[in-house]
Amino acid sequence: MRLKFFIFIICFSATLGSLKGQSSMLSKLGYTQDARLLIIHADDLGVSHSENRASIKALEQGIVNSASIMVPCPWFPEIAAYARANPRADLGLHLTLNSEWNMYKWGPVSSRDSVASLLNDKGYFYASVDSLMATGKPEEVEWELTSQVKKALDEGIDVTHLDAHMGAAASKADFLAAYIRVGRAFQLPVLLDQRVFEIEDSEVKNLIDANTVIADNILSMGPQDFENGADQYYRKTLKELPAGLNVLLIHLAYEDEEMKAMTSGHAYWAADWRQADFNFFTSETCRQLLVQENIILISWRELRDRITRNK
């Protein structure tokens, strides 16, 4: 997920946490209001072998405790095999409606004719969320998202949650309604935060209920943070983590030939960015900070089972 596009619903920094009042998630989960819960979440699994390899290594080291998978991507079978072999891994789906890199492309899970409004003239997903927003039909968005979930379930993945690659599935009210509906259809939590309450759309409002997981804060490094130093950003983010349910979105890969070529022409979220994320989230520094700050790691599976499915 690349937050610059996550127009409606994503908080850009932890400071927004202070705008909000009590955390209903903390109450529902049985924590006091000063508890600092965190999901350290790797996006983009399946996009490349490098991303899979680095993300799996970080998940197995134990700091990164959740991740989501891009079903339409070429390396999906590799991560699906990992998920089947590791059924306790907390793996959701990074619902994908864009193919943003220049030299390496993918298209939909659905038949192209059935989701033509989501595709460019080469049959790939659009590179930008803007292009998707301009032509995408909400019913085709819903069809494609549903196809992605069905395919992952058919592959034997115990899907713990849904989120939205580049925020595309949440970029317009009617896409957002489709995204939430798909979550409800499969009894899966979808990544949302408090901003969902600000959306003046009756369909969206009607889809929110007591079983809806709504994060207090969604955090992610932005371009300026990266320019200032990834290490510095992540240390500060963990030290200043607000109370409540926090989701920190990161992107792990190696800065290798595959990844450098895949991300060529992109200044941000590229191979060097992902290597920096990997380095920090497999470091002893990070592990110690989590302990020092009394940060409680929580998984999407727990949220799914306790809140969405109310077990």
Place this chain on the structure above:
Amino acid sequence: MRLKFFIFIICFSATLGSLKGQSSMLSKLGYTQDARLLIIHADDLGVSHSENRASIKALEQGIVNSASIMVPCPWFPEIAAYARANPRADLGLHLTLNSEWNMYKWGPVSSRDSVASLLNDKGYFYASVDSLMATGKPEEVEWELTSQVKKALDEGIDVTHLDAHMGAAASKADFLAAYIRVGRAFQLPVLLDQRVFEIEDSEVKNLIDANTVIADNILSMGPQDFENGADQYYRKTLKELPAGLNVLLIHLAYEDEEMKAMTSGHAYWAADWRQADFNFFTSETCRQLLVQENIILISWRELRDRITRNK
């Protein structure tokens, strides 16, 4: 192309050259009957970044003088960009009806609904040619092959020829007829050899005429050759190259993490095989052998323009 599947039309070794008489290709091209013409042809461009990178390097070193591109594969945009920037490169299409690796998959260029008989229940091309032969409808084969050619032309590639990944497009008489028809529709030579004359199929026979390029020998390393040593196989092949129009099919990539993961679970045509091909076909040994043996390199572009298009 993996020759073990190329059931009907491909000669497996140079020794078959001796079964044939005069080479009509040599005559048409104005060579005497003792001339040893050779296309050193890299297959599978577009399949991965590693394959693209190694194949481009070998093409630019000048021994490998032709290659073909897999249009449905994820890294197609990278090789298409190379083709546009290097319009003299001799690049054809490796028409693709299979997705044979375990952890990394692709599907058709056409809308899935329109070529459903070519796809497995996950929406990918079948891993094996046998599965494709069992269910594939020839009209859907022709539609998909046509879609691949159109897409490559739309991308601005000056397509010099067509050939068949894993021999799939030539694995049955009705597929073979479709493959040849697609070549004729775009005035492109398709890879065929003398065995095409042995096929008892009137449709195929009617598609062969004076403008059809038919190689005298198609050569490619097999598993036993690889076990005995790639270097030894290629030295022998070049030293014993028969007179006539010869096409030597090779597969170039680096034995890197991407390629090892992509080819995992396959004993042959895997990362080590492709690194061995790269090593030999960028070596001074190979260059000297071509000179010593008076081997004449010829391109598909020349065959296309002089024979297929009769310029």
